[in-house]
Amino acid sequence: MGKPLDYELINENVKKTAYAVRGELYLRASELQKEGKKIIFTNVGNPHALGQKPLTFPRQVVALCQAPFLLDDPNVGLLFPADAIARAKHYLALTSGGLGAYSDSRGIPGVRKEVAEFIERRDGYPTDPELIFLTDGASKGVMQMLNALIRNENDGILVPVPQYPLYSAAITLYGGSLVPYYLEEEANWGLDFNTIRQSIASARELLQFCFMENLALLADEVYQQNVYQDERPFVSARKVLFDMGPPLSKEVQLISFHTVSKGYWGECGQRGGYFEMTNLPPKTVDEIYKVASIALSPNVPGQIFMGLMVNPLKPGDISYLNTVNWFFHFLLYSKTILESLRKRAHIMTDGFNSCRNVVCNFTEGAMYSFPQIRLPARAIEAAKIAGKAPDVFYCLKLLEDTGISTVPGSGFGQKDGVFHLRTTILPAEEDMPAIMESFKKFNDSFMEQYEDYRGYSRM
Amino acid sequence: MGKPLDYELINENVKKTAYAVRGELYLRASELQKEGKKIIFTNVGNPHALGQKPLTFPRQVVALCQAPFLLDDPNVGLLFPADAIARAKHYLALTSGGLGAYSDSRGIPGVRKEVAEFIERRDGYPTDPELIFLTDGASKGVMQMLNALIRNENDGILVPVPQYPLYSAAITLYGGSLVPYYLEEEANWGLDFNTIRQSIASARELLQFCFMENLALLADEVYQQNVYQDERPFVSARKVLFDMGPPLSKEVQLISFHTVSKGYWGECGQRGGYFEMTNLPPKTVDEIYKVASIALSPNVPGQIFMGLMVNPLKPGDISYLNTVNWFFHFLLYSKTILESLRKRAHIMTDGFNSCRNVVCNFTEGAMYSFPQIRLPARAIEAAKIAGKAPDVFYCLKLLEDTGISTVPGSGFGQKDGVFHLRTTILPAEEDMPAIMESFKKFNDSFMEQYEDYRGYSRM
Structure with missing residues (x-):
C-alpha cells in the first residue's frame, strides 16, 4: 500500500497538467546554468531578469x-x-x-x-x-476564475491556439476540457x-x-x-x-x-x-x-x-520630467522602453526570417516571437530516435549549443506536422544582434546537417 | 439556458466551500464600518491592522x-x-x-x-x-499541497477540531473529505x-x-x-x-x-x-x-x-541594539511584542472567565482565544426564530452592540450543542481592559435577558 504523497496516489489532474514555459527546456537550462554555462533566458516574459531597469x-x-x-x-x-x-x-x-x-x-x-x-x-x-x-x-486571477467556472470534464473552454500554457495547465488542473480553435499563421496569426x-x-x-x-x-x-x-x-x-x-x-x-x-x-x-x-x-x-x-x-x-x-x-x-538621471525620468524612460521593444521586435523578426527554413510573423504586440521552424524529415527522424518531440529536440540542441533558452511550440499548440519555438523579445537591445547571429549560425548548420538532398523542407 | 458564470452553473465545490473567518460576521462588520461604526476587528490574526508597528x-x-x-x-x-x-x-x-x-x-x-x-x-x-x-x-502552500493530495471525495484528510477554516475550505474546494477528530476542551484542547x-x-x-x-x-x-x-x-x-x-x-x-x-x-x-x-x-x-x-x-x-x-x-x-527609537531596537522590540502578547493572552482569558456562562482555556500559544459560551435554552430558541445558528446569533448581537468582530465557533468545528466564539488576542494592550469590559457588559446582559429562571445554562 502506497503513501498519500507517492506519485501513484496524488491527484491525477496534477499529473496530467503540462506547463511548457517552465518545462523540460527550462529545467535543462537551469542545470546548464548551474554547471557554469551562460544562459539567455528567453523562455518567460521577465524583462528585469534580462537587464531592464525599473521605473x-x-x-x-x-x-x-x-x-x-x-x-x-x-x-x-x-x-x-x-x-x-x-x-x-x-x-x-x-x-x-x-x-x-x-x-x-x-x-x-x-x-x-x-x-x-x-x-x-x-x-x-x-x-x-x-x-x-x-x-x-494576472495568472492567479485567471486560475481563480477557471476554478470557479469548471465543474467537470464536460465543461469546455474555447482557447485560441497557439495559446499561453497557463490556460491549458489550469484547465487540466481543474478538470475541464480545452477546446482549441486555431489562429491562422498565414494571416499573421489571425490578425489580418x-x-x-x-x-x-x-x-x-x-x-x-x-x-x-x-x-x-x-x-x-x-x-x-x-x-x-x-x-x-x-x-x-x-x-x-x-x-x-x-x-x-x-x-x-x-x-x-x-x-x-x-x-x-x-x-x-x-x-x-x-x-x-x-x-x-x-x-x-x-x-x-x-x-x-x-x-x-x-x-x-x-x-x-x-x-x-x-x-x-x-x-x-x-x-514626470525628473532629470536626476535617465531612469528617473518617468516620461522619457517609459517611452524609451516601448521604443526599444519595438526595435527589438524588428531585429528578431528580421533575424528569424534570414534563417534557413525559418519563417516568422512580425511581433505586433506583447513580448514574444513565434517563428515556424520547418524541420527536415531527417531531423524529425532523429528526434524520434532520441525519444523527443521534433520541436523539443530542436530547442534542446539550440540550448546546448548557444545557451538560448526557448520554449518548444508544442507547449502552445500548433497544427500537426508544423513546428515552432517561442522566444521573448526581451534580451537587451545591444545584445540582440549577437543573439540572432548565434541563433542563425546554429540553425543554418542544424539544417545543413539534417536536410536531405532533395531540400524537402524548403518547399 | 443559463450562462457559464450564473450561480447555478459554477463549480459545485466552490459553492459548498465555507470560509468562516471572512464570512457573515465579517461582511456585517464591514457594512457597519462603512456606516461609521467603530469596529474592533478581532476576526483574523492581523497584528498590524490593530496597531502593531513593524520591526x-x-x-x-x-x-x-x-x-x-x-x-x-x-x-x-x-x-x-x-x-x-x-x-x-x-x-x-x-x-x-x-x-x-x-x-x-x-x-x-x-x-x-x-x-x-x-x-x-x-x-x-x-x-x-x-x-x-x-x-x-503559508495558506497558499497549504492549498497547493491539498490540491496535489486530493483525488476525489474518497480521500479523507484528518483534521483536529476546532480547526482553522483554511483547511475545511480548501478540502471542500478541491473535492476531498474532511475527517474530524475532536480535541478535548476539558483537557485544555488536548494539550493536557x-x-x-x-x-x-x-x-x-x-x-x-x-x-x-x-x-x-x-x-x-x-x-x-x-x-x-x-x-x-x-x-x-x-x-x-x-x-x-x-x-x-x-x-x-x-x-x-x-x-x-x-x-x-x-x-x-x-x-x-x-x-x-x-x-x-x-x-x-x-x-x-x-x-x-x-x-x-x-x-x-x-x-x-x-x-x-x-x-x-x-x-x-x-x-540589534539600535537606540534611535524603540521600534528600531530589534532585540528589545521583538521581546516586547511577545511579552505583550503574553500579557494580552492573560487579560483576555481572565476577562472571559469573569463573564457569566463563559469558560475559556488560557491561550498558550498562537494569537487566539476560543471561549465556550454556554447559551441559555431561550437564546437558542431565539436564534432559531431568527434563522441563525446560535453562535452566529450571539456573535452578531455582540458585533452590533460593541463593534467587536469575532468568528462564531461553528466555522472551526465544535461538538453538538456546545458553542464558542473565536477572537484574536491582538488588540493593543492598553485597549484590552476596555474591550473586555465592553464584552462583559454585553455578555452578562445577554445572559440576563435569555437565561430562564432555572439557571439552566449555568450547570
Missing part, C-alpha cells in the same frame, strides 16, 4: 510605504522627491495597518477605486470598484486586418458569438501597453461590448485581466494584478470573493504597484 | 531592495544603517533582476538556502534547499501535558500513528514563535520525527509550513511563507514544482522577508 518613481513610493518611519525623518527629502513622499502617504492612508496588514481579500478599496477610474478613463464607461478584485499577478475598424469588427463578431452561444469571455489584456504598430491601438473587450449597446452590453459575461508584470513596467516579481467582472450575477461575485478569502489577501505592495500603474505620474508632477 | 530592520532592507538606486546615493547612510545596506546588497545579489523579476517558481535559491540553514539550526538535522518551496504566505517530555511523547505517538496508518502529516507550524508559557517550548514535527530514527524518520511523509505573517513579525500583507517536504518521492516533488510554476513565482519582496526572518539580526550587528 524609479513607483519604486520610490513603495520603498517609502515599506519604511514609513522615513516619512518622519528630516533627511527624507535628500533621497526622495516630494511627489513620491506625497504618494506614499496617500497609499498608506488607504491601508489599515500599512503593508504589513492583510487587506480585504479583494484588495484595498482605495486602490480598487483607482483601477475603476483608470478603466473609465480608458473605455469611456464607468465601472464599479466592487467588481474589481486585486490579485497576485488593415485598419482598426476591421480589428474592432472582429472583436464585435467575437462578442456576438459569445452572446449567441451563451459563452463567457475571459479577456487576457495584460499586454495592453505593448503594441508595436500604429495602425491598431489597444481597444478593450469591455469598450467594444459597451459600444455595441443592449442586449449584448447587458448580457455578455466578461472578465478582463491586467497586471503590473508586463507593459513598460515589467514588475513581474512584485505579483500585482487585477480582474474586472462585467455582467456577473452578484451571487457569483460573492462566491468568487469567498474563495479569494481562503488565502486571505493578495500581497499589499503589489496592490500599491497596481495603484501606481493605473494612476501614473502626469505632466506637471516633479518626477 | 524596522527588515523594512529597511526591503525598502532598499525596492529602491536599489539609493545604494548609489551618497546620502543613503543618513537614512539607513550600514547593516541594512549590506543586507540589501546581499539579497539583491541573490536575485537575478532584483524584486521586479520573477524568481524560480520555488523561490530564490539563495533564500531557500537560508531557510534550510534556519531549519538545521532549529532542529539539529540538515535539510535540502531543493525540498523547500517559498510561497505567498505537564512537561515538555509528555508533549513530545504525544508528538511521537502522532508520528507513529501516521507511520502505522500510512498517513502523510501536514504540520502547520506558523506559530512556532508564539508560545506564552515556558514549560513547553516549540519543537518541530520534523525534529521529533528525526529523533525517532528509522524506520519512521525515513518513511513518514511530512510537510511543514511557515510564514512571515505570524510570530512577532506579523507581516501579513507581505505574503511570505515556505513549506518543507520530508520523505516525499522526487517524482512528487517534481509535480508540486510543476503546479507551482503555473502562477510563475511567489512575490519576491515576500521572499526577502522570509530570508530576513530565518536569518535575523544577531548580537553584534549595529541594528
Whole structure:
C-alpha cells in the first residue's frame, strides 16, 4: 500500500497538467546554468531578469510605504522627491495597518477605486470598484476564475491556439476540457486586418458569438501597453461590448485581466494584478470573493504597484520630467522602453526570417516571437530516435549549443506536422544582434546537417 | 439556458466551500464600518491592522531592495544603517533582476538556502534547499499541497477540531473529505501535558500513528514563535520525527509550513511563507514544482522577508541594539511584542472567565482565544426564530452592540450543542481592559435577558 504523497496516489489532474514555459527546456537550462554555462533566458516574459531597469518613481513610493518611519525623518527629502513622499502617504492612508496588514481579500478599496477610474478613463464607461478584485499577478486571477467556472470534464473552454500554457495547465488542473480553435499563421496569426475598424469588427463578431452561444469571455489584456504598430491601438473587450449597446452590453459575461508584470513596467516579481467582472450575477461575485478569502489577501505592495500603474505620474508632477538621471525620468524612460521593444521586435523578426527554413510573423504586440521552424524529415527522424518531440529536440540542441533558452511550440499548440519555438523579445537591445547571429549560425548548420538532398523542407 | 458564470452553473465545490473567518460576521462588520461604526476587528490574526508597528530592520532592507538606486546615493547612510545596506546588497545579489523579476517558481535559491540553514539550526538535522518551496504566505502552500493530495471525495484528510477554516475550505474546494477528530476542551484542547517530555511523547505517538496508518502529516507550524508559557517550548514535527530514527524518520511523509505573517513579525500583507517536504518521492516533488510554476513565482519582496526572518539580526550587528527609537531596537522590540502578547493572552482569558456562562482555556500559544459560551435554552430558541445558528446569533448581537468582530465557533468545528466564539488576542494592550469590559457588559446582559429562571445554562 502506497503513501498519500507517492506519485501513484496524488491527484491525477496534477499529473496530467503540462506547463511548457517552465518545462523540460527550462529545467535543462537551469542545470546548464548551474554547471557554469551562460544562459539567455528567453523562455518567460521577465524583462528585469534580462537587464531592464525599473521605473524609479513607483519604486520610490513603495520603498517609502515599506519604511514609513522615513516619512518622519528630516533627511527624507535628500533621497526622495516630494511627489513620491506625497504618494506614499496617500497609499498608506488607504491601508489599515500599512503593508504589513492583510487587506480585504479583494484588495484595498482605495486602490480598487483607482483601477475603476483608470478603466473609465480608458473605455469611456464607468465601472464599479466592487467588481474589481486585486490579485497576485494576472495568472492567479485567471486560475481563480477557471476554478470557479469548471465543474467537470464536460465543461469546455474555447482557447485560441497557439495559446499561453497557463490556460491549458489550469484547465487540466481543474478538470475541464480545452477546446482549441486555431489562429491562422498565414494571416499573421489571425490578425489580418488593415485598419482598426476591421480589428474592432472582429472583436464585435467575437462578442456576438459569445452572446449567441451563451459563452463567457475571459479577456487576457495584460499586454495592453505593448503594441508595436500604429495602425491598431489597444481597444478593450469591455469598450467594444459597451459600444455595441443592449442586449449584448447587458448580457455578455466578461472578465478582463491586467497586471503590473508586463507593459513598460515589467514588475513581474512584485505579483500585482487585477480582474474586472462585467455582467456577473452578484451571487457569483460573492462566491468568487469567498474563495479569494481562503488565502486571505493578495500581497499589499503589489496592490500599491497596481495603484501606481493605473494612476501614473502626469505632466506637471516633479518626477514626470525628473532629470536626476535617465531612469528617473518617468516620461522619457517609459517611452524609451516601448521604443526599444519595438526595435527589438524588428531585429528578431528580421533575424528569424534570414534563417534557413525559418519563417516568422512580425511581433505586433506583447513580448514574444513565434517563428515556424520547418524541420527536415531527417531531423524529425532523429528526434524520434532520441525519444523527443521534433520541436523539443530542436530547442534542446539550440540550448546546448548557444545557451538560448526557448520554449518548444508544442507547449502552445500548433497544427500537426508544423513546428515552432517561442522566444521573448526581451534580451537587451545591444545584445540582440549577437543573439540572432548565434541563433542563425546554429540553425543554418542544424539544417545543413539534417536536410536531405532533395531540400524537402524548403518547399 | 443559463450562462457559464450564473450561480447555478459554477463549480459545485466552490459553492459548498465555507470560509468562516471572512464570512457573515465579517461582511456585517464591514457594512457597519462603512456606516461609521467603530469596529474592533478581532476576526483574523492581523497584528498590524490593530496597531502593531513593524520591526524596522527588515523594512529597511526591503525598502532598499525596492529602491536599489539609493545604494548609489551618497546620502543613503543618513537614512539607513550600514547593516541594512549590506543586507540589501546581499539579497539583491541573490536575485537575478532584483524584486521586479520573477524568481524560480520555488523561490530564490539563495533564500531557500537560508531557510534550510534556519531549519538545521532549529532542529539539529540538515535539510535540502531543493525540498523547500517559498510561497505567498503559508495558506497558499497549504492549498497547493491539498490540491496535489486530493483525488476525489474518497480521500479523507484528518483534521483536529476546532480547526482553522483554511483547511475545511480548501478540502471542500478541491473535492476531498474532511475527517474530524475532536480535541478535548476539558483537557485544555488536548494539550493536557505537564512537561515538555509528555508533549513530545504525544508528538511521537502522532508520528507513529501516521507511520502505522500510512498517513502523510501536514504540520502547520506558523506559530512556532508564539508560545506564552515556558514549560513547553516549540519543537518541530520534523525534529521529533528525526529523533525517532528509522524506520519512521525515513518513511513518514511530512510537510511543514511557515510564514512571515505570524510570530512577532506579523507581516501579513507581505505574503511570505515556505513549506518543507520530508520523505516525499522526487517524482512528487517534481509535480508540486510543476503546479507551482503555473502562477510563475511567489512575490519576491515576500521572499526577502522570509530570508530576513530565518536569518535575523544577531548580537553584534549595529541594528540589534539600535537606540534611535524603540521600534528600531530589534532585540528589545521583538521581546516586547511577545511579552505583550503574553500579557494580552492573560487579560483576555481572565476577562472571559469573569463573564457569566463563559469558560475559556488560557491561550498558550498562537494569537487566539476560543471561549465556550454556554447559551441559555431561550437564546437558542431565539436564534432559531431568527434563522441563525446560535453562535452566529450571539456573535452578531455582540458585533452590533460593541463593534467587536469575532468568528462564531461553528466555522472551526465544535461538538453538538456546545458553542464558542473565536477572537484574536491582538488588540493593543492598553485597549484590552476596555474591550473586555465592553464584552462583559454585553455578555452578562445577554445572559440576563435569555437565561430562564432555572439557571439552566449555568450547570
